[in-house]
Amino acid sequence: MKKWQQRIGSWLSDHLELPSDVVLELPRITMIGQLHAYIENHRGLLLFSDNELRLNMGNGYLKITGSNFVLKMMLPEEILLEGTIKEIIFIDN
Amino acid sequence: MRHTQGVFFTGYVTIKVMGYHPELFFDLCARNNITVWNIKKLSDTECKGNIKLKDLSSVTSLRRNTIYKISFIEKNGLPFLTAKILFKRPLVIGLLLSILFVFFLSNIVWDVKVKGVHPELEKRIITELNKYGIQPGALKLKIGSPGEIQQQLLNDIPELLWVGVTEKGTTYHLEGVEKTVVEEKEEHGPRNLVASKEGVIVDMFVSKGQPLVNVNDFVEKGDILVSGVLGKEKNDKENDKEEDEESDENMVEAEAEIIAKTWYETEVNIPIKANYEVLTGENKKKYYLRFGDFLLPIWGFLNPEYENTEVESTQKTLNFLKWELPISFVKQKIQEKELVNETRTTKEARTEAIKQATKDLQKDLGHEAEISFENVLHERIDNGKVKLSLYFTVLEDITKPQPLSQGD
Numbered sequence: 001m002k003k004w005q006q007r008i009g010s011w012l013s014d015h016l017e018l019p020s021d022v023v024l025e026l027p028r029i030t031m032i033g034q035l036h037a038y039i040e041n042h043r044g045l046l047l048f049s050d051n052e053l054r055l056n057m058g059n060g061y062l063k064i065t066g067s068n069f070v071l072k073m074m075l076p077e078e079i080l081l082e083g084t085i086k087e088i089i090f091i092d093n
Numbered sequence: 094m095r096h097t098q099g100v101f102f103t104g105y106v107t108i109k110v111m112g113y114h115p116e117l118f119f120d121l122c123a124r125n126n127i128t129v130w131n132i133k134k135l136s137d138t139e140c141k142g143n144i145k146l147k148d149l150s151s152v153t154s155l156r157r158n159t160i161y162k163i164s165f166i167e168k169n170g171l172p173f174l175t176a177k178i179l180f181k182r183p184l185v186i187g188l189l190l191s192i193l194f195v196f197f198l199s200n201i202v203w204d205v206k207v208k209g210v211h212p213e214l215e216k217r218i219i220t221e222l223n224k225y226g227i228q229p230g231a232l233k234l235k236i237g238s239p240g241e242i243q244q245q246l247l248n249d250i251p252e253l254l255w256v257g258v259t260e261k262g263t264t265y266h267l268e269g270v271e272k273t274v275v276e277e278k279e280e281h282g283p284r285n286l287v288a289s290k291e292g293v294i295v296d297m298f299v300s301k302g303q304p305l306v307n308v309n310d311f312v313e314k315g316d317i318l319v320s321g322v323l324g325k326e327k328n329d330k331e332n333d334k335e336e337d338e339e340s341d342e343n344m345v346e347a348e349a350e351i352i353a354k355t356w357y358e359t360e361v362n363i364p365i366k367a368n369y370e371v372l373t374g375e376n377k378k379k380y381y382l383r384f385g386d387f388l389l390p391i392w393g394f395l396n397p398e399y400e401n402t403e404v405e406s407t408q409k410t411l412n413f414l415k416w417e418l419p420i421s422f423v424k425q426k427i428q429e430k431e432l433v434n435e436t437r438t439t440k441e442a443r444t445e446a447i448k449q450a451t452k453d454l455q456k457d458l459g460h461e462a463e464i465s466f467e468n469v470l471h472e473r474i475d476n477g478k479v480k481l482s483l484y485f486t487v488l489e490d491i492t493k494p495q496p497l498s499q500g501d
Contacts, residue, residue, distance in 0.1 A: 044124070048116035049134045071116075071132035071142070073096065074123040 027057055029088070036072075037064060037081040037088070045079070053081055060092035096128045097143075104146035104170030107131075112161035115140035121159070127151060141166060199412040202231045203263040210269040214252060218269060221249050227265060234409050234422055239265075262415055282496055283344035286319040288312045289493035292353035302347030312353065312491075319347040321497050344497055351492050357454060357485045358470065361446040362478050367435045372403060375429035383408070383421045399429040442479040443469065450483050462489040 013020040046054040069083040132142035239258040302319040379393035471482035
């Protein structure tokens, strides 16, 4: 059932040009160089430290590594991360 | 970013969360719609972040269900700042006192400068001003407006032709113009005195010149009363050559006072019904502080029970340093007034008319003229008015100088 839903979602975003983050409920990450990362549509914080941030996503999690991390703002589904970002890795479950 | 905007004014608290994976507590907060920002991990078990002051109670109630411990590190923002300042009472009192002091100093006179007059007069002006209470150190509230000062000074120092008073902040600048008293030249040269109007001579006082008329003579306008040429008959007999030389000696400046009885006819209109207002002398003073359009009474709260009132108010603006404050000090004088409706009888109207006409005549002829009422020539009532034609006799000086030309 879920797979079927996902398939329809990707078809919709492909053919009707609907924004995929809305249709597929995926995180949208906006970055300004290495300085900021603005992550919307996440599913909760898993881990945060000075040099690592893990966010839950629908399937798997997002791992951001770097240094001097500060969470500039935290809202229910949005996070603004500040610091020096080195890597962004998507890890599937 | 708008979530944390204006947070300085509402106040915010920096909290430290202690426990295993402390960042998860902030996540919990975020999921409960509590904005958290500037989250920083201090160590493996410690994490700090900011929350709004209004969210504080919900954060503490959230914490109760968890194993985390919270400590407050910093309190920031205006609510805490004001509380902190107010806690330092001596500072606040000192600040208020100093503002009051500056305010007080801005409203007293610091200097009076007089310009444009010689030192003697300057000193007189300053002593006069001192009498009015204008001197360095005086409260400006008690001092009248520059216009009033100007008028008072002009009345009290007759030597002043004009004085300009300007109020510049805490300084009064006065600029005076002195009257240059020019001695009137008494020498007019030889002259005759002629009659300025027709009349019957009642009295004559001739101090110089040869009188050509007598008491009880009727004179027409332009008749020579006193001649400036002395010994005319004698002069005629002398040679023509001598006349030229001697004419200066024989011609004098005639001086005399000739009182004659003259006649005047005047017309006066007097309304039968008269409405006028009279102040009874009862009054009450009220003081206000004025903020824009709002008047805050500071003294005199009760309204006097006068039926008709006449309100006279004076306003004084307050200054702070060089600025005028939107606050002003208002003094109101409420005076009782009485409306008088009077219906005159014809007789009363007549006496009133005579009184008025006499006053008008006196004004025209000067205070030396003696006016006596003779009779009413004509009387008519028209449109609620009494029209009167009055006849007066006046005793007055009718002399008018007429210079003798020396050309011939």
